[in-house]
Amino acid sequence: MLNILVIDNQVSFCNLMKKFLTKLGYKVKTSTQVNHAIEMLGNEPFQFVISDYRLPHIQGDEFFETIKSINPDAAVIFTSNEVNLKNVVSIIKRGASDYLSKPINPDELVEVLKRNENSPKLIEKKVIKEGNPKETPSTRDYVMGKSKNAKETQKMVETVGPTDFTVIIQGETGTGKESYANLIHKSSKRRDMPFVAVDCGCLTKDLAGSELFGHEKGAFTGAVTQKIGFFEMANGGTIFLDEIANLSSEIQTSLLRALQEKVIRRIGGTCEIPIDVRIIAATNEDLLYKSETSSFREDLYYRLSEFVLSIHPLRNRKEDVPEFIDFFLKQTAFELGRQEVPEFEPEAFDYLMAYHWPGNIRELRNVIRRSCLFINKHNMIPLSAVPIELRLKVNRPEVRIEEDINLGDEKYDLKTLKTRDLKSVALEAESEKIIEVLKDVKYNKTKAAEKLNIHRKTLYSKLKTLNISY
Incomplete structure (x- = not known):
């Protein structure tokens, strides 16, 4: 069990963090006074320190150096109500693990903790118990599904997992790419070594090199200590580079x-x-296409693509939705400390099954978590708990224009296309052309925008305006 010290001058924040982190299996202590916190650091080994950046009588940079002088192995995570980019860059360069804005996003905090648990220094200090620990919804963070598409993907994972091939996992946002990467790691000979997940979309050009490869003391202004990068943390194991297309050419x-x-x-x-x-x-982009257009190195693409795993969107595996709903209900009930797992009322469940889930599994999870806040006295989740925006979209037939469309200051009801006015005909023709091109390029939006001779953002806007989904 890893130890966490939470430092904040707000007692309510400390209590909230302690309750949340304890449920996740961490041993948590809190302090509202800097001097008391320093004393605790000297008396007990903490693997994580979560501290407000603006504590009374001391600034974050100074307090960070104090923490590191007492416990150099601790992963330090700063929080703040006001996030100053200069402070963020400075403290990350000094070696802080992350800087989170308040109110804290629970998923973001868990992601940071899991990522830093893979640090070699922390791995060495973990107590590994014999036997199989009891699995709970909080420790099992994915389900595979039983649809034909899910089974095909699972078979591909089982095929490439035991090898040492580099893998590209491609799929829409929210389809669970990191979960599949974790499965590949756990089915490999590296399963007992670190799995380090890196969100490349969060790495700025200035910080990416230091975060991935580390830096030496004095390498640049603010580099007051040596920093080990993610690649060294993952040595012997697996590094997962999410949204790799965001990395700079350097x-x-x-x-x-x-x-x-x-x-x-x-x-x-x-x-x-x-x-x-x-x-x-x-x-979630077409890396091969980007490599052909020089926005991604072609030689790097071919080095990475020894095996390509494509993840199906949730709308193409609707029969898996009930299993995901059941899992997320159990997971949320566990986190909320409920003894009984709730259920959706039939009408609410029907809406979840009819929705096309453009945000995929991540969107489904968020909807389930939000809905669990409105469980009634019969341990049921009513239709009113399902987000109104979701219910409105369920009533819209896909790939058809049936609702009012706003263009500039004017409003057009395309249900009345029988009037065949010029603007209505133009809108209908534009919609048909976009759908035709999307089908022709197999729904690759980048290629579709290029073929239509418009900017990709313009295409996204038109898809939303014309209510085109697929």
Whole structure:
């Protein structure tokens, strides 16, 4: 069990964090006074310190150095009501693990904790118990599904998992790409070594090199200590690079070298550090197309794509929705401390089954969690708990224009297309053309925008305006 120290001058925040983190299996202590917190750090080993950046009588940078001088192995996470980008960059460069804005997003906090648990320094300190621990909804963070598409994907995971192939997982946002990456890792010979997940979309150009490959003390202003990067943390195991298309060309070059030579060099360092890391990359974009247009290195694409795993969107595996609903209900009930798992009233359940879930599994999970806040005295979730925006969209037939469309200051009801006025005919023709092109390019929005000779953002706007989904 890992120890966490929460430091904040608000007692309510400390109590809330303690309750939440304790349910996740952490041992949590809190403090509202800096001097008391420093004393606690000296008396007990904490693997995590979660502290407000603006504590009374001390600034975040100074307090960070104090924490590190007492416990250099602790992963320090700062929080603040007012996030100043300069402070964020400064403290991350100094070696802080993350900087979260208040109110804290629980999912974001859990992600940061899980990522830092894979640090070699923390792994060495974990107590590994013999036997199989009891699985609870909070420890099992995914389900596979039983549809034909789900079974095909599972078979692909079982095929590539035991190998050391690099893998690209491609799929829409929210389809569970990280969960599949974790499954691949757990079915490999590296299963007992670290699995480090990195959201490349959060890595700025200035910080990406330091976060991925580390830096030496004095490498740049603010680098007061040596920092180990994610690749070293994952040594012997697997590194998962989510949204890899967001990496700059300079970082792509460094990544290619790490793949080819199996060595890295910290920023400001002169020594090459050997690494043995399996890379799994994920994207919601067409990397092959991006490589052909020079926005992603073609040679890097072919190094990464020894195996490509495509994840089906939830709308193409509707028979799996009940299983996901059941799992997320159990998971949320566990987190809320409820003894009995709730159920959706039949009408509410029908709406969930009829919805096309553009945000996929992530959207479904969020809807379930939100709905669980409105459980009635019969332990049922009523239709009124289902978000109104979801219920409105269920009433819209897909790939048809049937509702009022706003264009500029004017409003058109396309249910009255029988009037055949010029603007109505134009809108109908535009809709048909967009659908035709989307089908022709197999629903690749980037290629569709190029073929229609419009910007991709313009295409997204038209899809929303014309109520086109697929």
